[in-house]
Amino acid sequence: MGKYAEFSQKVLENVGGLDNITFVAHCATRLRISYADGSKINEAAIKALPECAGIVKKANQLQIIIGPQVPDAYYDFLEVSGWKEGMNENAVNVPKEKKSILDLIADFFPPIFMPIMPALVVGGMVLAIRTLCVNYFGLDVSSGTAQLLTCFFNAGFEFLPIYIGYSYAQKLKLQPILGMFLGGCLVCSRYQSGVVTDFLGIPIEQVSYGSTIIPVILGTTLIYFLDKYLKKIIPNAVIYFVKPVVTMLIVVPVTFLWLGPLGTWLSTYIGYFVTFLMDTLGVFALPILCALCPYFVMFGVDKALSPLGIELLATLGYNNITAPQNFISNIGVGAVALAIAYSAVVRKDKVKRGMIVSTAITALCGVTEPAFYGSLISFKEALMGHAIGTVIGGFVGALFGLRTYISASCPGFLTFLSFINPETGSLQMVWYAAITAAVTVAACFIATSILIKRSESKKAIAG
Incomplete structure (x- = not known):
């Protein structure tokens, strides 16, 4: 057990127990717990915990502010509570409040981007340092040092579809590796080399998907709906390997042919x-x-x-x-x-x-x-x-x-x-x-x- 084990136990007790939890995630600073019955939440008791820096309650989700150590608290909470993805999916949630389009956007993106913020911050800060050194301190832009610093930026941004695919799939309660796999296909070096020109005779546009977010979000959304359908028709005896293969054989070509070129x-x-x-x-x-x-x-x-x-x-x-x-x-x-x-x-x-x-x-x-x-x-x-x-x-x-x-x-x-x-x-x-x-x-x-x-x-x- 980690240092947040006792904290996790008390949080679990004050959110109504495992049966009241419908989803658990975290962003950069907050542990996010979705629940079925809001009347079972004891906000005062959670606020009183020393590890809690505050709470935010939005519709059917409790956001416990912890700080940069939130990943440790998240994994300890999973271990203590025993919660796993897919549990209590049929629980009846409290009615959601009506929201404006801007509010819906504000609620949609944070769970996707917050987990990958460290990579973006590192890539951005290091590129800023490189730009400063090149423009004002005489660093040769073609030097090994400048090129290595550029690698930091590329690692953070060029592979953004992979990161987004993982975190968005996790938000949709899918196997995160499927979203990550789709992102990997979009930035695959073979595709970027220009040799992937068609699929079954249908031309594929040559588009650079590095640093983009919309194509992988659209593709992962398609995975979500296809996954729900395939669960109903594929026998359990073969679903483990048949479902992901069928899913990606459909989603990847559709993304390259139609969803990706939308941009x-x-x-x-x-x-x-x-x-x-x-x-x-x-x-x-x-x-x-x-x-x-x-x-x-x-x-x-x-x-x-x-x-x-x-x-x-x-x-x-x-x-x-x-x-x-x-x-x-x-x-x-x-x-x-x-x-x-x-x-x-x-x-x-x-x-x-x-x-x-x-x-x-x-x-x-x-x-x-x-x-x-x-x-x-x-x-x-x-x-x-x-x-x-x-x-x-x-x-x-x-x-x-x-x-x-x-x-x-x-x-x-x-x-x-x-x-x-x-x-x-x-x-x-x-x-x-x-x-x-x-x-x-x-x-x-x-x-x-x-x-x-x-x-x-x-x-x-x-x-």
């Missing part, structure tokens, strides 16, 4: 949309694109905009669309994460503050995935704050005619060199970028802080 098809229309905005809305186009940028990344369509940036540099000598958009959006994500961390300081929530500050730093340096998936997407106030702040920052940038003169990966505070005009050596755009960044940070931080405070006031009045 590519969407990218085509995103390209038309961007062109339309720039042609018709002038200075109002950049603010809109800045607010939408994180969702472009989420759906993997940001890659479709990369050729536009390359074409602008080749024809005009500067990029006044995709680079400023990414720069403002990334800094906005970092500022919103800082606002969330600040609200945690006000509430004396040291656990959340420490985790979010690190992701905010990586976002300000240009790597937004840890902050966006780990913080923003869990709070509708944060998503709204980012939209408000980046629209303001985008408008300022558009008025300045903000542009970059060289291509820079992960635009943020470490890529100001891209705003220097190489022909004249002028720093004018650097100053414009600094002003735009300051406005963006202030607007995002203030907007998010106000929205969070207003939301907490409403909850206090309602409670």
Whole structure:
């Protein structure tokens, strides 16, 4: 037994015992226990436990805040309680409250992304260190040191479909290895080499799925429904090996043929949309694109905009669309994460503050995935704050005619060199970028802080 054995025993007693538990999971800081009957939950007793830093009760789920040691508490709880996946599936849950789309999104993503946050944070922080050393301390970008540091980032982000497949399958109460297997197929080196051109004569589009999340989520959702159907028709004597084989023989080709390319098809229309905005809305186009940028990344369509940036540099000598958009959006994500961390300081929530500050730093340096998936997407106030702040920052940038003169990966505070005009050596755009960044940070931080405070006031009045 681990150090959380006694804690787990007391939690088990105060959630109504094993028969009242319908699901157990954990995120970065919280032990999440879903239950059938809320009247059996003794919140006061759980709050009084020394290992508990607070609790959050949402519909039919109790979230016990523990901190970074939550994985230890999770495994001890599984051992003490004897709970296993699939238990009490037919238990009647309490009615779920009606939620807005933003609330549903906020509840959907955290259980998927929180378990993989350490990999994203490590990859993002190390890439920020590499970018800093290359841009300002003379590290040769082709050196072994720089390449090894890049491997940290690749390990965290290029294999994201594998991580997402595992955690999402776990959320759906599937065998996690099946989601992981699907993710592995999407980033398999043989597919990426370009030799997988068709399946049974049906052409397969050549799409890069590294760092994407939507294709593996769609594919794993298909696994979920197919798994439920196959359980009903496959005899128990052969289900152990027949069901996963049949499942993946269907899901993998369907994902490559239709579900995965959805992002590519969407990218085509995103390209038309961007062109339309720039042609018709002038200075109002950049603010809109800045607010939408994180969702472009989420759906993997940001890659479709990369050729536009390359074409602008080749024809005009500067990029006044995709680079400023990414720069403002990334800094906005970092500022919103800082606002969330600040609200945690006000509430004396040291656990959340420490985790979010690190992701905010990586976002300000240009790597937004840890902050966006780990913080923003869990709070509708944060998503709204980012939209408000980046629209303001985008408008300022558009008025300045903000542009970059060289291509820079992960635009943020470490890529100001891209705003220097190489022909004249002028720093004018650097100053414009600094002003735009300051406005963006202030607007995002203030907007998010106000929205969070207003939301907490409403909850206090309602409670």
